[in-house]
Amino acid sequence: MGRAMAADGVLEVPVIDISAWRDGGEADRAAIAAQVDDAARTVGFLQIRGHGIPEATAEAFAAALDAFFGLPLEEKKALRPPSPGINRGYTPPRTEKLSLSLGVAAAAEDLFEAFNVGSQATDFPDLDLPEAHYPANIWPSLPGFREAVEEWCAVAGGLARRLTEIFARALGLEEGYFVPFTDHSLDVLRMVHYPPPEEETVTGRAQMGMGAHTDYGIVTVLWADRVPGLQILGGDGAWHDVLPEPGCLLVNLGDLLARWTNDQWLSTMHRVLPPADERGRAVRRRSAAYFHDGNWDAEISCLPGCVPDGGEPLHPPTTVGRHLAAKLAGSRAGRLNADSPREAARLRAAEDG
Numbered sequence: 001m002g003r004a005m006a007a008d009g010v011l012e013v014p015v016i017d018i019s020a021w022r023d024g025g026e027a028d029r030a031a032i033a034a035q036v037d038d039a040a041r042t043v044g045f046l047q048i049r050g051h052g053i054p055e056a057t058a059e060a061f062a063a064a065l066d067a068f069f070g071l072p073l074e075e076k077k078a079l080r081p082p083s084p085g086i087n088r089g090y091t092p093p094r095t096e097k098l099s100l101s102l103g104v105a106a107a108a109e110d111l112f113e114a115f116n117v118g119s120q121a122t123d124f125p126d127l128d129l130p131e132a133h134y135p136a137n138i139w140p141s142l143p144g145f146r147e148a149v150e151e152w153c154a155v156a157g158g159l160a161r162r163l164t165e166i167f168a169r170a171l172g173l174e175e176g177y178f179v180p181f182t183d184h185s186l187d188v189l190r191m192v193h194y195p196p197p198e199e200e201t202v203t204g205r206a207q208m209g210m211g212a213h214t215d216y217g218i219v220t221v222l223w224a225d226r227v228p229g230l231q232i233l234g235g236d237g238a239w240h241d242v243l244p245e246p247g248c249l250l251v252n253l254g255d256l257l258a259r260w261t262n263d264q265w266l267s268t269m270h271r272v273l274p275p276a277d278e279r280g281r282a283v284r285r286r287s288a289a290y291f292h293d294g295n296w297d298a299e300i301s302c303l304p305g306c307v308p309d310g311g312e313p314l315h316p317p318t319t320v321g322r323h324l325a326a327k328l329a330g331s332r333a334g335r336l337n338a339d340s341p342r343e344a345a346r347l348r349a350a351e352d353g
Ligand SMILES: O=C(O)CCC(=O)C(=O)O
Pocket: 190, 192, 210, 215, 222, 224, 230, 270, 272, 286, 287, 288, 289
């Protein structure tokens, strides 16, 4: 996929206020779409202001994360899925290597622990969706946890859908263009905890909080503590720190938008270093990535307007299910994904430099 461009070594993640998408006029909507288009072509990450999600909703969700990750390890381990192929439930620290999703082996397992919930076949009783792709959620018996997490899924999912309207407009399409690709979208919320030092010690450069990867789906809404750790790979081949501004949510584009746009929009590579404070001491960090991935059976091929005259699309057509399966086999089941050679080469170049 493409490159995020840095000027003078600084890579700014544009702040875009989308409040006028709903309550503004035509000129406001055009301006928002233009800003999103520009950020999508140059950085692939945005910071969204005016998203309308109440601070209290985020606070209740953060409290739910703390309650869950604060449980004894054995209690959390009881919530592991029946097999790693099922993208639900608990992942203990040091069990996944995200860089395998783009075909690069890592020296050590990633530091993070995670808890995943997502779309279930039973959410769409009329559609007879396959249980393997839409598995049932696993819930801890923690009072209020499920309610707070489901509320976060509702608001983050709502924001993701609003963003797809803006994307369609930015790409010169009808605002509802992406609806048929997302009306039984396989969405997943991955709640992540990078454990504090008394539970884990940071062991040298090879240890990643979360290894380098691109996100697999359409768009990710990322809530994160304002603690350094997240970095994105710029077109200059260097890693750049990203911290969300107060009140903003980070948003990044996934591989499917890059495929649709023939890599005109960027699915930017990112990673998380073991979080540290300004004095280099290991600290704890929390994040939650809401992945809006599209219908598992949706066909994704280059948009007609994005193929160069007389040229071929860079990516062959695929389905959401096929793309996700190759990526998840890498990160979760430890099988090197051989499907992403250009990204693997970029990551190796960044690591050598
Ligand atoms: O922890 C973060 O800030 C990023 C997490 C992430 O990239 C992911 O879950 O895909």
